[in-house]
Amino acid sequence: MAYAEAKQVESDVIPVVDITALRDGSDPKGVAQALHAANTGLGFIYIKGHGIPEHLIDAVRAKAFDFFRADTAAKEDVRIDTSHRGWLPQGGAKMQDDAKADLKESFVWGYQNDAGTLPDAHELRGHNQWPAAMPELQDLCMQYFTAAHEVAEHLMRGFALGLGLGADFFLKTSDAPLSRNSFVYYPAQDENAGKDQFGVGPHTDFGVLTVLCQDSVGGLQVENLDGEWIQAPPIEGTLIVNVADLLNRWTDGAYKSTPHRVVNSSGKERLSLVLAYDPNPETLIDARGVFGADYQAKEEPITCGDYLNWRFAKAFAHKKG
Numbered sequence: 491m492a493y494a495e496a497k498q499v500e501s502d503v504i505p506v507v508d509i510t511a512l513r514d515g516s517d518p519k520g521v522a523q524a525l526h527a528a529n530t531g532l533g534f535i536y537i538k539g540h541g542i543p544e545h546l547i548d549a550v551r552a553k554a555f556d557f558f559r560a561d562t563a564a565k566e567d568v569r570i571d572t573s574h575r576g577w578l579p580q581g582g583a584k585m586q587d588d589a590k591a592d593l594k595e596s597f598v599w600g601y602q603n604d605a606g607t608l609p610d611a612h613e614l615r616g617h618n619q620w621p622a623a624m625p626e627l628q629d630l631c632m633q634y635f636t637a638a639h640e641v642a643e644h645l646m647r648g649f650a651l652g653l654g655l656g657a658d659f660f661l662k663t664s665d666a667p668l669s670r671n672s673f674v675y676y677p678a679q680d681e682n683a684g685k686d687q688f689g690v691g692p693h694t695d696f697g698v699l700t701v702l703c704q705d706s707v708g709g710l711q712v713e714n715l716d717g718e719w720i721q722a723p724p725i726e727g728t729l730i731v732n733v734a735d736l737l738n739r740w741t742d743g744a745y746k747s748t749p750h751r752v753v754n755s756s757g758k759e760r761l762s763l764v765l766a767y768d769p770n771p772e773t774l775i776d777a778r779g780v781f782g783a784d785y786q787a788k789e790e791p792i793t794c795g796d797y798l799n800w801r802f803a804k805a806f807a808h809k810k811g
C-alpha cells in the first residue's frame with residue numbers, strides 16, 4: 491500500500507504574488523495584473539504581504555489544537571447545525587459521491603456583528619456556536635476571521651481591477667457575508683489506508699474564493715492543467731488562495747477553479763485555517779456584470795445564497811434535514 495502521489499514541480503507553477511502594493515494602494519494595478527494572470531492559469535496563488543500578524547495565526551492555531559484534543563463530549567456540545575456552524579466530525583463531509591470518507595475533522599464559524607449576533611437569518615449564516623469550556627475562542631476566532639476577510643476583500647478588489655472593472659465590483663453587497671472560517675484538522679495518515687484515502691478528497695471549493703493558511707507539515711496537492719497532481723508545499727509567511735466555483739461561474743470560466751486534495755503522509759498532525767469567502771446571499775452572480783450586458787454566458791445568473799444552498803445540500807448530511 492502507499493499514499494496517493496503528487497509530483498514536486500518548479501516553484502513558479504503556483505506563482506507567489508506580493509499584495510503589499512495592492513493593500514497600501516501604491517500599485518494596485520501592477521498587483522492586479524499578476525493576480526489576473528494566476529487566476530486565468532491554475533487559479534492557485536501563494537500570497538505574500540497579506541498583513542495577518544504571525545502572532546495571531548500562532549494563537550489561533552494553538553487554540554484550534556486544544557479544541558480538537560478536547561473530549562468528544564465537549565465537541566458534541568457544538569456539533570454542526572443546519573446553518574453549518576460548529577464541529578464537523580470525521581466523515582461528516584462527502585466531496586465525491588462514491589469516495590472513502592475524508593479523515594479531516596473541522597470547526598466552522600462565520601460572520602457575526604460586534605454584538606455577536608446576525609442582522610437577519612439565512613440558512614447558511616446562522617449564529618456561531620462557541621464551546622463553553624473555551625471562553626477565549628470566540629474573540630480569537632473573530633479576530634482571525636476579520637483579518638482573513640480583509641485579505642479576501644483586497645484580493646477581490648485586485649481581481650476586479652485585473653478584469654478591467656471598478657475596484658469594488660465584487661464587493662457591492664458584502665456587508666453581511668456568507669463567508670465561513672474553519673479549523674481543519676488532519677490526523678497523520680496511515681500508509682496502509684491506501685491510495686484512495688485522503689485527508690480531504692479531490693474537490694473544487696464551492697464559493698467565490700478560498701484563503702488558506704496551511705502549516706509547515708505539507709500535504710496539499712493541486713491538479714495541474716495536464717491532469718497531473720502536483721504538490722503545493724507550504725512557503726513560510728505566505729497564504730495560499732484559490733478561485734472557487736462561484737467565481738469561475740461569475741467570470742464565465744475565465745478564472746479557474748481547480749481540483750485539489752490533501753494527503754497527510756508526514757506522520758504528524760496537520761492543521762489548516764480556511765476562510766471560504768462569499769458575499770451576501772442576495773448577490774447576483776451574473777457574468778454580464780463582468781463582460782457587458784450583451785454577453786452570452788454559459789450559465790444562468792443565480793444568487794450566491796441559492797447557489798451555496800444547492801451545493802451544501804449535496805455535500806453535507808447535516809444540511810439534508
Ligand SMILES: O=C(O)CCC(=O)C(=O)O
Binds near residue numbers: 751764
Ligand atoms: O487544508 C488544506 O490544505 C486544504 C483544505 C481545503 O481544500 C478546503 O478546506 O477546502
Ligand SMILES: [Fe+2]
Binds near residue numbers: 693695750
Ligand atoms: Fe478546498
